[in-house]
Amino acid sequence: MIATLRHEFGMQIRRPALWIVYGLAFVLLVISFRQGYLIPDIGRVPRSVTTDLLAVVGTVNVLMPMAYGCLLADRLVRDGRLGVSEVLDAAPASRTGRLLGKYLGACAATAVPIALVYFGRVAVYAVTEGGPGALPLSVLVFAATALPGLLFVGALALAGPLLVPLPLFRVLFVGYWFWGSLIPADMMPTLSHTVLSPGAHYAEFGLLYTAPSDPYVLPYGPWPDAVLNVLRPVASPGAAFLWMGVMAVLTVAVLLLVRLHTSRTA
Template identity: 40%
Template sequence: MTTVLNRPVPVVGDRGWWAKTAGAARYEYLMQVRRPAVWLVVVGLIALRSSAPWPPELGSVTVHSTLVAEWAMNFTMLCPIGVGAVLADRARREACLGLCDLLGSTPAGIGPRWWGKAIGATAATITPVALCWAALLAYLAAQHGASVLPVGIEVFAAVILPGLIFISACSLTIPFLIGAPLYRLGLVGYWFWGNMVGPRYGIPTPAGTPFEAIGEYPVGAWFHGHMFDAADRGVHADTANATVSIAFLLISALVVLVVTHLVLNRRSQS
């Protein structure tokens, strides 16, 4: 008994920044991944789009890189909308529940709580996408051989993940300004206008440029998939503009998260 009473108790406030962030991320992940809406919305949109894969001749494609890349484009057509929609109310949840003062009194601090939320909630919301992608790869591997699997991992990292990270960052930050309902409406409009309404419609749009979020440039440059809106612009993707496309999404995500962190920190000090 004496040994137990004399055992030093770790003080939460003495933990390092990374440890606090990891703890917050674990909490946010478990909270988000247990929400039924995360699974219903994200998996539902993937199933809706995959029920009639495009292009129609996808089933006859035999080149593994092209086959997997075309499936990735089917995933990215709708599932980022679902990811953004279910994340939109996550960042403001404490304010809606009146927990801001309580959480502000904890030793974790604004920074670890914010970055833990960004990492954990984003990872949890992407989890259904990753599991659906793993199930698809298993199905394709059964049909075309195990060599599909490493290609599938590369395609997920280069085509699907950057756009999801970008949308997740926007969905955690922009609702602070305009609220979740209006953001969800704007997200749907942005996704179709900025990624699927090409220049052939005569509307100014980033679709078909390296600044779109649907992953068309990595698909064309590295995996020999079809480029639709970029082809309308007369662009043939190469490593340079595919890298620019991914870098733009990841840097933009980092910038909006950093700016929001600075704003929250300043607000907590005022």
């Protein structure tokens, strides 16, 4: 597993397409969401280091996971296209270990640009406004709000091309991200803002947000007249941990299905 992890990380981090796609996504992010990323204090009453960090990570988590999922989508089917699956099966390593190594290595490498965009902005913020305390707090914010969704999206991106052609999966994945994470819940039936959505903000409003009386922020939970409100509990510490647990369970379930699929097709 460790050898596969190191190999997959090295291949993915040196991939030119990784940096080109993320570069374009970053330019689009700055142009479209300048207020949230470059000026996170606008609209935040009262201001605090935590709310500023949440504004930054929330902005980064709008577009970057789409690039993340699309770039991961070819990592598992690549071995079959190159004709090296049989060679790998003959190596003294279990398929489960190779799958976990591929998943962890590819996901870690693909998440590096996201971390650079987020922690780079945090470093500037710590120097100019937030103080050194913003740096350790930013790690907690990222781990609680962005990491659970990225882990699930990574597993989903590896599994999807096993069922549908790779180009089609990428198109479907972008649509899924908009539908399941960004579309307002009262616009159409959607998983957006539910505990099943990788882009949900339960950790932000249930655990970390420090100004619940902020008039600019609506309560996070059920939407009036929206479908699937049973999956939208009011934000609380319990709801936040429920969302994290659901993301972990879905991640493990998808990886188990991938492992079963590889066994059946061997």
